[in-house]
Amino acid sequence: QKEVEQNSGPLSVPEGAIASLNCTYSDRGSQSFFWYRQYSGKSPELIMFIYSNGDKEDGRFTAQLNKASQYVSLLIRDSQPSDSATYLCAGTTQGGSEKLVFGKGTKLTVNP
Amino acid sequence: EAGVAQSPRYKIIEKRQSVAFWCNPISGHATLYWYQQILGQGPKLLIQFQNNGVVDDSQLPKDRFSAERLKGVDSTLKIQPAKLEDSAVYLCASSSRFSSGEETQYFGPGTRLLVL
Numbered sequence: 001q002k003e004v005e006q007n008s009g010p011l012s013v014p015e016g017a018i019a020s021l022n023c024t025y026s027d028r029g030s031q032s033f034f035w036y037r038q039y040s041g042k043s044p045e046l047i048m049f050i051y052s053n054g055d056k057e058d059g060r061f062t063a064q065l066n067k068a069s070q071y072v073s074l075l076i077r078d079s080q081p082s083d084s085a086t087y088l089c090a091g092t093t094q095g096g097s098e099k100l101v102f103g104k105g106t107k108l109t110v111n112p
Numbered sequence: 113e114a115g116v117a118q119s120p121r122y123k124i125i126e127k128r129q130s131v132a133f134w135c136n137p138i139s140g141h142a143t144l145y146w147y148q149q150i151l152g153q154g155p156k157l158l159i160q161f162q163n164n165g166v167v168d169d170s171q172l173p174k175d176r177f178s179a180e181r182l183k184g185v186d187s188t189l190k191i192q193p194a195k196l197e198d199s200a201v202y203l204c205a206s207s208s209r210f211s212s213g214e215e216t217q218y219f220g221p222g223t224r225l226l227v228l
Contacts, residue, residue: 008152036219042221043203043219088154099160099168100155100157101157102154102156104152104153104154105154
């Protein structure tokens with residue numbers, strides 16, 4: 001069973017701090033990883049994807065991938081109350097069918 | 113660009129009744145997905161279409177769930193008969209491929225189903 005594991009939280013950080021969200025995966029064949037943000041009662045919204053080892057930055061967001069450790073993370077700098085949401089990590093399955101396996105999500109609260 | 117459209121947005125039915133959901137993907141997206149998201153869980157793939165063909169339906173409970181995408185555009189997902197444990201949000205997504213080669217999924221607003 002291919003799995004993506006996330007700490008369900010909740011994770012609480014003060015406004016302006018760095019929020020660090022982590023994810024591990026079991027399928028060594030997974031090639032690409034995606035971070036989605038999901039506000040309560042809304043559908044998932046893509047934030048970033050990463051497929052190469054290392055860091056990828058987009059504005060206040062940085063995704064990090066370490067395939068040797070099977071570890072993916074998302075850093076949110078200068079966290080804002082509007083960042084409060086559940087963050088879903090997803091990885092593709094081996095074979096290139098583009099099937100995504102999602103973690104359960106980490107609930108982030110940014111306190112003003 | 114219009115997003116993924118789904119209807120209805122909410123549905124309440126009694127167990128053993130049937131229900132159908134509709135999805136219209138983003139124009140030009142060949143791949144369409146149906147997910148089930150139970151409260152507190154991540155989305156779970158039910159079925160994946162490439163144009164009008166099924167790519168993956170390994171997690172679709174075929175004794176009660178069915179889906180079709182006859183003309184390779186919009187799709188319907190049906191549950192018959194519904195069980196209490198089918199209460200969930202049913203998300204439709206469609207995907208496109210970035211110039212880098214990565215396929216990225218975009219989600220519709222979902223249909224919230226409550227089975228009583």
